[in-house]
Amino acid sequence: MGEPRTRRTRLGWSRAVIVFLSALGLGAVSIPTARAQTYLYNRADFAAGGSPAAVVASDFNSDRILDLAVANRADNTIWVLLGKPDGSFAPQVVYPTGNSPVALVAADFNGDGKEDLAVANLNSFSLSIFLGNGDGTFQAAANIPASSNPQFVAVADLNGDGKLDLVTANNGSDNMSVLLGNGDGTFKPRTDYPAMLGATAIVIGDFNGDGLPDVATANLFDSTFSVLIGRGDGTFSSPARFWAGSSTIPNSITAADFDGDGSLDIAVSSQEGNLSVLRNEPTIALSTSILNFGPQPVQTASSPLTITLTNPGTTRLSISGI
Numbered sequence: 001m002g003e004p005r006t007r008r009t010r011l012g013w014s015r016a017v018i019v020f021l022s023a024l025g026l027g028a029v030s031i032p033t034a035r036a037q038t039y040l041y042n043r044a045d046f047a048a049g050g051s052p053a054a055v056v057a058s059d060f061n062s063d064r065i066l067d068l069a070v071a072n073r074a075d076n077t078i079w080v081l082l083g084k085p086d087g088s089f090a091p092q093v094v095y096p097t098g099n100s101p102v103a104l105v106a107a108d109f110n111g112d113g114k115e116d117l118a119v120a121n122l123n124s125f126s127l128s129i130f131l132g133n134g135d136g137t138f139q140a141a142a143n144i145p146a147s148s149n150p151q152f153v154a155v156a157d158l159n160g161d162g163k164l165d166l167v168t169a170n171n172g173s174d175n176m177s178v179l180l181g182n183g184d185g186t187f188k189p190r191t192d193y194p195a196m197l198g199a200t201a202i203v204i205g206d207f208n209g210d211g212l213p214d215v216a217t218a219n220l221f222d223s224t225f226s227v228l229i230g231r232g233d234g235t236f237s238s239p240a241r242f243w244a245g246s247s248t249i250p251n252s253i254t255a256a257d258f259d260g261d262g263s264l265d266i267a268v269s270s271q272e273g274n275l276s277v278l279r280n281e282p283t284i285a286l287s288t289s290i291l292n293f294g295p296q297p298v299q300t301a302s303s304p305l306t307i308t309l310t311n312p313g314t315t316r317l318s319i320s321g322i
Contacts, residue, residue: 029299044214046081050074058106058115059138071101078119078128078322080102082136093136098126098143107155107164108263118166120150127166131185133281142185144243147192148172154202156213159234169199176202177216180234192238193228197221205255205264207280215320216252218268227267244268245276 048055049072060067061080065083073081076097081089098121109116114134118127119141125148126185128141149172158165161303163183168190169176176195179187198220215238218225228237249271251255263280270276296302 021265030097033038038224043201044088047092048072048081049077049079049092049094051211052233053102053106054303056104056117058105060106060115060132060138062114063136069106069135070148071103071104073100073102074286077102078117078123078130080136080138088277094220095130095138095141097128097141099147101128103150103152107153107179109164111183111204111237113165116185118153118155120146120153121167122149122171125149125172127179129185129187144179144187144189146170147177147190149187150177150201152201154204154215156204158204158230160232165234167202167204167215169195169202171200171220172256174199174219176215176228178234178236184223191235193239195228195239196224196241199226200251200310201253203253203266207264207266209263216253216255216266218244218253220249220271223248223250225250225266233242245274246269248272248276 018207048070051072051074052070054071057066057070057294059065061082065085066201067083068081068089070079076099077094078097078101079092079094081092083089097119100123101119103120103121103282105118106115108114109129110131114132115128116132117138120127125146126143126148127146128143130141132138146168147170150168150170151168151171154167155164157163158178158267163181165181166179167189173259174195174197175192175197177190177192179190181187195314197218199217199222200204201218203216205217206212207227208229212230213229215232215236216225223244224241225244226241228236228239230236248268250268251271252269254267255264257263258277261277265280266278268276
C-alpha cells in the first residue's frame, strides 16, 4: 500500500465556525476555524461558564457577524459572546436564568427585527425569555412556567399566524408542550401532549407532506421516537410511536431528506453510541381493498383471507361493513 493521502474538501464559504461544548463541565467552548478551505481546523478555546450544556449562533447586534449564546447548567446563566470579524469573540456578558438551563433557541419573538432568546430550565420547570435590544444586549429574563424537566426547546410558527411559537420536550413528565406566541414576546399558557417515556429532544418538520408543521420527539427510555401530526392551528394529533432500534437510548433527533425523495427522514442518536436513520415512506398500499368471503352457512367458518396494509406513515386504517 502507498502512503496515506489527505482528503481535501473545499468549503462553499470563506469562514466556517463549528462549536464544540465541553461535556465534562470544564467551562469552555472550542471554536475551530476553517484553514485553507480544507477540512483542517485551528481550535481556539473561550471560557463559557460552568458546565456549558447548549450553544446557539446568531447575529445579536446586526453587524452581520455571528455571535454565540451559551447555556451554563452549573451556574444557572447564559453567556453571550459577540463575534469579531477575525473569528474571535468579545468578553462574555452574563445573564441569569432559571435553575439548570440545558437548551436554548434564538429567534425574533416580538417582531421587532431583533434576535431574542428562549432558554429551557431543567430543574425549575420554566422557560426564560430574553428580548434582544439589537445591540448585542438583552433585557432581563421573563420566566414562564413549563412542564416537568424541560429538556429541549424548539421554535416555529405552528398555527400560521406569523407569530413564533415554542415547543418543549419534557423529560420528567414524558410529554411535549406547545406555547403559542402572542407576537409581543409573551406566550399563551402551554398545552401538553403525551409523547413517550423520557421525551428528551424535538425536531419540527412536515412529515406527512400536507404543508403543515409536525413534531417528532426522541424518547430516552423506551427506544422510540414519536411523531405528532400538526393540524395547522397549533394543535396536534395523538402521537404515533416508532421503533428507533434495539439497544437504542435516543437522546437527540433531527430531520432531513436523506434519500432525496422529497420526504423528511429522521435520524436519532443514542447514548449507547448508535445512530439510526429512519426513512419516511409515506406511500400507502392496500391489497386487496375489499375482502369477499361469498355465501357462508350459519355457524360455520370460512377459509381465511388476507389483506395487506403497507402504512409506514401515520394514516389510520378504518374498517367498515363487517
